Amino acid sequence: MTFITAISKEVKFMSDIAKQIQQPKESWLDKLARSLGLASRQDVAMHPFRVIVDKEISDLVRSWRFKILIGIIVLTCVGSLYTALTNIGHAVKPGDPGNAFFFLKLFTISDGTLPSFFVFISFLGPLLGISLGFDAINSEQNKGTLSRVMAQPIHRDYLINAKFMASITVISVMFFALGFLVMGLGLVIIGIPPTPEEFLRIVFFIVLSIFYVALWLNLSILFSVKFRQAATSALAGISVWLFFSIFYNLIVKLIARATMPPEMAPERYIVAHRNFILDLLRLSPSQLFSEATTTLLMPSVRSLGPLTMEQVHGTIPSPLPLGQSLLLVWPQLTAIIAITVVCFALSYVFFMRKEIRSR
Numbered sequence: 001m002t003f004i005t006a007i008s009k010e011v012k013f014m015s016d017i018a019k020q021i022q023q024p025k026e027s028w029l030d031k032l033a034r035s036l037g038l039a040s041r042q043d044v045a046m047h048p049f050r051v052i053v054d055k056e057i058s059d060l061v062r063s064w065r066f067k068i069l070i071g072i073i074v075l076t077c078v079g080s081l082y083t084a085l086t087n088i089g090h091a092v093k094p095g096d097p098g099n100a101f102f103f104l105k106l107f108t109i110s111d112g113t114l115p116s117f118f119v120f121i122s123f124l125g126p127l128l129g130i131s132l133g134f135d136a137i138n139s140e141q142n143k144g145t146l147s148r149v150m151a152q153p154i155h156r157d158y159l160i161n162a163k164f165m166a167s168i169t170v171i172s173v174m175f176f177a178l179g180f181l182v183m184g185l186g187l188v189i190i191g192i193p194p195t196p197e198e199f200l201r202i203v204f205f206i207v208l209s210i211f212y213v214a215l216w217l218n219l220s221i222l223f224s225v226k227f228r229q230a231a232t233s234a235l236a237g238i239s240v241w242l243f244f245s246i247f248y249n250l251i252v253k254l255i256a257r258a259t260m261p262p263e264m265a266p267e268r269y270i271v272a273h274r275n276f277i278l279d280l281l282r283l284s285p286s287q288l289f290s291e292a293t294t295t296l297l298m299p300s301v302r303s304l305g306p307l308t309m310e311q312v313h314g315t316i317p318s319p320l321p322l323g324q325s326l327l328l329v330w331p332q333l334t335a336i337i338a339i340t341v342v343c344f345a346l347s348y349v350f351f352m353r354k355e356i357r358s359r
Contacts, residue, residue, distance in 0.1 A: 048154040049162055056166030065131050070174060073124050080117045081182055084109040085189055101299050101319065103194040104201060106186045108297050117182060118293045121175075121209050122286060126245075128171065129216030130237040135230035136163045136221050137351060142228070146356050160351045163221065164344060171213050179206045197322050204326070205296050211336050212289045216241065218343035225350045244284040252280050278304075282332075285339060292332040295325050304328065 060066055084106045110116040115123070137160070140146035150156060179202060187193055194202070219240065223233035256277045261269045281287045295301045299319035320328070 048152075049158045052149075052154075052158055052162035053166050053169070056162055057169060060132060060166060060170050066170070069124075069128050069131055073120070073128070073174075073178070076114075076120045076124065077117060077178055077182065079114050080110070080120055081106065081185060083114045084116065085186070101195075101198055101201075102192060103183075103186065103198045104297050104299075106182060107202070107205070118205065118209075118297060122212070122289050122293070123245075125209060125213040126216040126241045126286075129167075129213040130220045130234065130241065132167045132170070133163070133217045133220035134224055134234040134237055136160075136167075137224045137354075138228050138230050138233060139224075141356060142230070150356055156352060157348065160221070160225075160348060164218065167217050168210070168214055171217070172210050175206050175209055175213075179203075200322055201296050201299075201325075204322075205293055208289070208292055208296065208333060208336070211333070211340060212285065215285055215336060215340040215343065218340055218347060222343050222347040222350070225347050225354060245286055248284050249281070252277060255280065282335070285336060288332040288335050292329040292336070295329045299325060301325075301328075 087109050107117040110119070137146070140149070140159075146159075149159060183194065183199075183202065216237070220233065220237040223236045224230070227233040227236065256273075259273065259276070261273050282291075291304050295304065299321075301320070326333075
């Protein structure tokens with residue numbers, strides 16, 4: 001009898017150990033939540049929107065197109081940084097008011113062999129946005145997964161909102177990482193830390209770059225909703241980018257040559273003509289981004305339009321403070337955000353009215 005009792009105790013002890021092994025290990029976050037009287041992550045179901053966002057982020061990061069694009073952007077940024085570091089000594093000129101913002105020259109200096117950092121961002125940023133959104137909806141529909149996802153008990157707008165949120169999260173993390181990488185390498189190599197105003201100017205530049213890429217991302221998502229084939233939406237996005245990057249400037253130059261006033265015309269007519277041409281150029285998102293980034297990274301820029309001799313006379317050549325630079329580029333920043341919101345609103349409305357059932 002004693003032997004049977006001992007065996008039963010041993011079996012009970014081994015079963016308790018097996019239960020403890022099979023029980024999932026509690027993380028430190030769950031322990032902290034339990035100590036504060038909150039529910040742990042295992043007790044609370046994840047929101048469907050968060051699940052879709054996590055899945056989209058995982059798909060974007062693991063895709064080959066993202067790896068290729070991030071490799072190209074990192075290589076070009078490192079090349080522009082190397083060019084800036086090798087020519088930064090020649091950029092310092094005596095009496096230049098921009099010498100007070102020495103650290104910002106890492107983002108703007110170029111010797112002609114490679115463009116500067118912000119020029120690379122303005123050129124490669126639209127390609128990044130188009131590549132992340134051109135097949136956001138139509139690829140799901142062609143694979144037949146869109147109707148399956150929509151058959152689940154989730155709201156329809158969760159899908160397109162999650163597509164945009166996942167892409168903009170990846171873009172934001174990448175741009176902040178690149179910006180801080182350039183700042184860190186510049187700090188280690190030149191040994192001069194950025195001032196608080198320089199740091200804020202770089203942060204505003206990164207935020208502006210994210211909005212600029214989000215504009216092209218929403219445009220490509222709009223094409224993905226409207227066109228059934230991914231190749232068609234990709235070609236449409238690239239065509240719009242090429243038009244505003246190359247051909248639009250040529251068209252504006254032709255208009256400027258055709259409407260140019262005579263050489264002996266009064267000054268007010270010449271200034272009015274230049275303002276008219278500048279307004280035409282500002283219809284291009286790349287022109288808006290170029291003006292905004294130039295003003296933020298070059299505090300010596302005091303105006304974005306032509307000035308008369310009366311306006312220039314008596315001015316002191318000094319850099320603008322950060323607040324004045326932001327006021328100067330506020331119309332450009334507002335226009336970029338407005339175009340981004342309009343593109344996303346159109347894609348949202350078209351997707352909510354789109355037939356998603358398989359044909």
